[in-house]
Amino acid sequence: MVSYAGKLVLAPMVRAGELPTRLLALKYGADLVWSPEIIDKKLIKCERQVNDKLGCVDYVKADASSPVFRTCPSLERGKIIFQIGTATPSLALEAALKVVQDVDGIDINAGCPKHFSVHSGMGAALLKTPDTLCAILTALVDKVGKPYQKPISVKIRLLETKETTLQLVKRLCETGISHLTVHCRTTPMRNRERPIRDYIKQIYEICQDHDVTLIMNGGIQSKSHFEELLRDLELPREIGGMMADCAEQNPTAFHDVPLDWYDVARKYVTIAHAYDNHVGNTKYMLSRIVPGKSKFYQYFARCKTTQEIEHVLKLLGPDGNPLGDPLLFIQGCREQEKLAK
Numbered sequence: 192m193v194s195y196a197g198k199l200v201l202a203p204m205v206r207a208g209e210l211p212t213r214l215l216a217l218k219y220g221a222d223l224v225w226s227p228e229i230i231d232k233k234l235i236k237c238e239r240q241v242n243d244k245l246g247c248v249d250y251v252k253a254d255a256s257s258p259v260f261r262t263c264p265s266l267e268r269g270k271i272i273f274q275i276g277t278a279t280p281s282l283a284l285e286a287a288l289k290v291v292q293d294v295d296g297i298d299i300n301a302g303c304p305k306h307f308s309v310h311s312g313m314g315a316a317l318l319k320t321p322d323t324l325c326a327i328l329t330a331l332v333d334k335v336g337k338p339y340q341k342p343i344s345v346k347i348r349l350l351e352t353k354e355t356t357l358q359l360v361k362r363l364c365e366t367g368i369s370h371l372t373v374h375c376r377t378t379p380m381r382n383r384e385r386p387i388r389d390y391i392k393q394i395y396e397i398c399q400d401h402d403v404t405l406i407m408n409g410g411i412q413s414k415s416h417f418e419e420l421l422r423d424l425e426l427p428r429e430i431g432g433m434m435a436d437c438a439e440q441n442p443t444a445f446h447d448v449p450l451d452w453y454d455v456a457r458k459y460v461t462i463a464h465a466y467d468n469h470v471g472n473t474k475y476m477l478s479r480i481v482p483g484k485s486k487f488y489q490y491f492a493r494c495k496t497t498q499e500i501e502h503v504l505k506l507l508g509p510d511g512n513p514l515g516d517p518l519l520f521i522q523g524c525r526e527q528e529k530l531a532k
């Protein structure tokens with residue numbers, strides 16, 4: 192069974208946490224990677240397909256232009272945790288059973304503050320319905336965790352007070368989960384706000400009493416920053432760290448020496464191309480990786496295919512400034528397109 196103790200991991204991130212980001216993070220030192228949250232009903236409707244051409248396993252929905260979930264077993268096996276968005280034990284169970292053979296752990300999202308999640312009782316809404324959350328976790332522990340020997344975990348936010356948070360943590364630990372991730376902000380807090388880490392040690396102690404490992408999330412900027420936090424807060428090394436925002440901007444942030452944005456962009460696009468990533472998703476990730484003030488930012492937005500993006504990247508000099516004229520190349524592509532019509 193995969194252990195989360197002391198690991199530095201890639202957070203679950205809708206849009207940003209697709210296969211190319213996860214593979215780049217793993218290559219540059221992430222110990223584990225989370226899938227983006229996938230809603231139980233959506234996964235249940237998918238068909239599992241072995242993709243021999245790419246060496247991947249795809250979960251495909253009939254009306255979708257790209258797989259709902261794609262994993263590459265040769266590179267992700269032993270390291271991929273699948274996150275489910277749910278508000279119903281039976282649906283969570285059905286979704287988990289569908290995917291369990293291809294992943295190394297099942298995580299429940301109990302922290303998403305977005306309207307889409309909370310209005311249907313999912314994400315952070317589960318923090319207000321702990322009976323439902325515990326029923327989901329108990330069902331998963333009994334019917335997925337134990338028979339398949341895969342860890343069940345949950346990702347929560349802090350409640351309004353230390354006391355209520357510690358009470359909740361205790362209840363969650365009693366369900367038999369193996370791991371807990373705490374996003375050290377309350378539901379109304381935004382990502383730019385400073386995380387509250389004042390009582391993470393007490394959360395850790397409750398987890399320890401129940402043999403549950405703990406991952407701390409919120410505001411971690413890099414591997415060295417995480418190590419600094421453990422030292423400053425006098426926390427044991429068994430506590431893991433999870434990075435979202437900074438790993439979205441730079442998936443190599445897990446490495447001792449993260450790469451510069453132009454090297455990250457090149458490596459990211461090479462992987463995205465190799466694994467046939469949806470071009471819209473590749474462009475989204477580049478919009479996060481490439482600084483807005485860089486000249487290159489305006490170029491890739493005009494590309495229509497991953498091959499075009501790859502070519503434009505070849506016109507990028509070693510320091511991130513263009514060597515050739517990417518705009519001329521892009522204009523040429525559009526003219527060829529018109530002629531072909």
Ligand code: FNR
Nearest residue numbers: 202203204205227228300374409410411434435436
């Ligand atoms: C997120 N977050 C998130 N959380 C979650 O449990 N499931 C998800 O699918 C997502 N999706 C997501 C997408 C994007 C683009 C971002 C930036 C964030 C929240 C994330 O996992 C994390 O808890 C917070 O971002 C706080 O960590 P950082 O950003 O301070 O490291």
